[in-house]
Amino acid sequence: MNLQAHPDDLPRHQGQRRQLVELLQSKGISDERVLEAIGLIPRHLFLDSSFEAFAYKDAAFPIRASQTISQPYTVAFQSQMLALPPGSKVLEIGTGSGYQAAVLFAMGYKVYSIERQKELFDFSQRILLPLGVNITQRLGDGYKGMESFAPYEGILVTAAAPDIPKALLSQLSIGGKLLIPVGPEGEEQVMHRIVRKSEKEFERQSLGNFRFVPMLEKVAKGNL
Numbered sequence: 405m406n407l408q409a410h411p412d413d414l415p416r417h418q419g420q421r422r423q424l425v426e427l428l429q430s431k432g433i434s435d436e437r438v439l440e441a442i443g444l445i446p447r448h449l450f451l452d453s454s455f456e457a458f459a460y461k462d463a464a465f466p467i468r469a470s471q472t473i474s475q476p477y478t479v480a481f482q483s484q485m486l487a488l489p490p491g492s493k494v495l496e497i498g499t500g501s502g503y504q505a506a507v508l509f510a511m512g513y514k515v516y517s518i519e520r521q522k523e524l525f526d527f528s529q530r531i532l533l534p535l536g537v538n539i540t541q542r543l544g545d546g547y548k549g550m551e552s553f554a555p556y557e558g559i560l561v562t563a564a565a566p567d568i569p570k571a572l573l574s575q576l577s578i579g580g581k582l583l584i585p586v587g588p589e590g591e592e593q594v595m596h597r598i599v600r601k602s603e604k605e606f607e608r609q610s611l612g613n614f615r616f617v618p619m620l621e622k623v624a625k626g627n628l
């Protein structure tokens with residue numbers, strides 16, 4: 405993991421990040437690698453510059469293609485719940501702005517990420533490359549996972565699924581964990597953590613309510 409200093413990441417942003425880290429700690433995030441990663445990744449670069457003032461508030465925010473960058477608490481919570489050793493392979497569904505992927509990378513994971521909207525696939529690459537965030541990105545349908553690099557020790561879904569996609573379960577390593585918000589579109593969803601106990605056995609845990617944009621099927625129209 406070798407992040408590059410960015411000319412638009414100024415001391416005041418670093419100060420705002422320290423405050424955000426303290427806020428997340430007060431909300432119960434205690435994993436040092438998560439806190440350190442949030443302290444390192446310049447979230448303001450993932451928003452259009454006119455919205456910079458909102459970058460270090462603990463809130464979700466609109467990005468392109470009618471999508472949202474997840475709330476920092478949600479990013480931290482999902483990342484903390486993965487609890488895997490550095491070097492583990494983690495697949496993210498829903499690259500969006502690329503922020504969650506950057507946090508996972510800064511935590512020392514080998515990161516793979518899928519996005520169904522071409523605009524966001526391109527946008528996230530433009531931000532991640534100059535930061536030195538080196539991950540494998542694909543334009544595709546997250547319902548199918550990313551078979552070519554499976555199995556994964558962790559799969560983190562950042563869009564709300566109506567139920568648990570079978571392909572994602574099959575791409576987990578034994579002992580691997582899937583974090584996924586499950587529930588209907590437009591309502592709150594329940595975060596699930598599913599651990600693969602053996603080839604056929606999965607253990608499921610509910611971790612509280614969250615609100616995500618929907619996980620939609622197939623690559624978005626006009627994107628191919």
Ligand code: SAH
Pocket residue numbers: 471472473474497498499500501502503504505518519520521524544545546547562563617618619620621622
């Ligand atoms: N992780 C993102 C949050 C993005 S919001 C971030 O840190 O900014 C959810 C994203 O999931 C959106 O970009 C949306 O286009 C994408 N998405 C929805 N359904 C998908 C699917 N089936 N496959 C891949 N991406 C999907």
